[in-house]
Amino acid sequence: MxxxxxxxxxxxxxxxxxxxxxxxxxxxxxxxxxxxxxxxxxxxxxxxxxxxxxxxxxxxxxxxxxxxxRSNVVGVVVTSLFYSEFAAVVDTLQTQLLQHDLQVMLGNSRYDLQEEQRLVRALLSWRPAAMAIIGVDHHPGATDLLRASGVPTVEMWDICGEPIDSAVGMDHEAIGRAQAEHLIACGYRHLAFVGSVRAADTRARKRAGGAAAVIEAAGLSPLAVETSPEGGNPSLGERLLAALLAEHPEIDGIICNSDAVAYGVLRGLEAAGRRVPEDCGVIAFGDPEASAYMRPALTTVRPSRETIGRVSAETILARIAGEAPRRVSVDWSLQHRQSTRPARA
Missing domain, CATH: 1.10.260.40 (lambda repressor-like DNA-binding domains)
Structure with a gap:
């Protein structure tokens, strides 16, 4: 060696x-x-x-x-394997690359920027054909390593920033704006952002920022925020809701950073005697299969995970072939279900 x-x-x-x-x-x-x-x-x-x-x-x-x-390896760095947030992205990416004899080598940074830098260095040491990494906001050392390497790099899931090379993802600020606009259109006026927001989770912060901008423009009271650096899960959502209502009992619309957190928020609202969607509306981000089967069914934003994986693979193959870098915005959809009222005419 x-x-x-x-x-x-x-x-x-x-x-x-x-x-x-x-x-x-x-x-x-x-x-x-x-x-x-x-x-x-x-x-x-x-x-x-x-x-x-x-x-x-x-x-x-x-x-x-x-x-x-170069090897036939494509290094992939995700920020979490929790609740399989990126499983469909990686699975689709791997399926597409295998058709071209490229193998995925996966690393999980767990939203730790120092670990992200270590993973980038380790994966680059295998002389990869390309790199794929979640997000556009990284440890400066990881960014420097990727830029200096000359290896085709695709940043996935987010396009709100200056890409190292290519980017395939969503505008998270626009998602946050859409979440707030939906709650306002449904008649909610006192809004909050609740969830797990770790130090390196810039995408959740972008969604919260987009929501806050819409609320300010609408002349409503400022967005209340109740977050924790813990990993997102239903128990956390229930605890954060209790803290939120203790300080802001007037809240009638809640944006959750993930569906897992929203499940706990829904349970907490029921325990507090708040009817959903009549007294309080809830909207989230992620849309795993379970969300449509909640009672009430959860209104949420559905990312196009398979599309991100497929287009990222296509971009990697194009870059390996010498084509120019790409920046691709991938569509997402808002699933209006029973946890928010019908929009007012």
Whole structure:
């Protein structure tokens, strides 16, 4: 296994020697830190890691004879496997790429930007044919690595930002605006945003921002916000609702960042004696199959997961073939069900 860096972009790449010089140790010590990190003193390992990041060093995991070519791997980094939010995207992406003898290598960052950077570095070390990554807001080091690599990169699920290369996804600010506009059209006037919003979940923040802008333009009271960095689940939704109503008993319309959170909100509203949709309307984002079978059935936004996976695969193949980067906005749909009133004429 070769341990030196791969010049993916055609530019001179940092080497073990340049990393060693930066730290003031031997090449063998840097090599050992990469191959057997447990054998290197923690303080020295931290200095070497810092130099690797500063120099955008990517080790070469391929055999020396293959170092000049790319593998048939497509590295994919998702932010969560919780409630299979991105399962259909990855499944469709993989199905399409397999038809062209490309294999998916998957990493889950768990909404941890440091982990995202580590995954990007690890996947690039396999000399991938392309990369796909959820979102357009990343750890700066991950962005630098992907830009410097020259590897075709498709950012999926979001297009609200400046892409590294290509992007295939949705406008989350527009989704937030549509959620708020729907509640207002149904006659709700005191709105809130409830859900799991982790530090790296910029997409949920964009939806909340879009909703807040609509509410302000309509001259209504500001959007109340009740969130937590915990992973989204029904129990969290029930707890957040209780805190929301304790501070804002006037709330009559709730935007949930996910359907899983909304399930708990619906249960909490029932326990509080609030009728849905008469006393309070609820709208969410995600639309797994269960949402249509809730009582009441949940109004929510349905992302086109399969379309994002298919178009991302097509974009990867086009970029590998030398075509120009793409930015593709994928449609989504608002499913109006029983958790919100009929829209007023």
């Amino acid at each position: 070769a341990n030196d860096s791969i010049p993916l972009s055609g530019r001179p790449a940092p080497t073990l020697a340049s990393v060693a010089q930066r730290v003031g140790v031997s090449v063998n010590t840097v090599s050992r830190a990469l191959r057997a990190p447990q054998t290197v003193r923690p303080e020295l390992k931290r200095r070497i890691d810092a130099a690797l990041e500063e120099l955008n060093y990517v080790p070469n995991r391929l055999a020396g004879g293959l170092a000049g070519t």
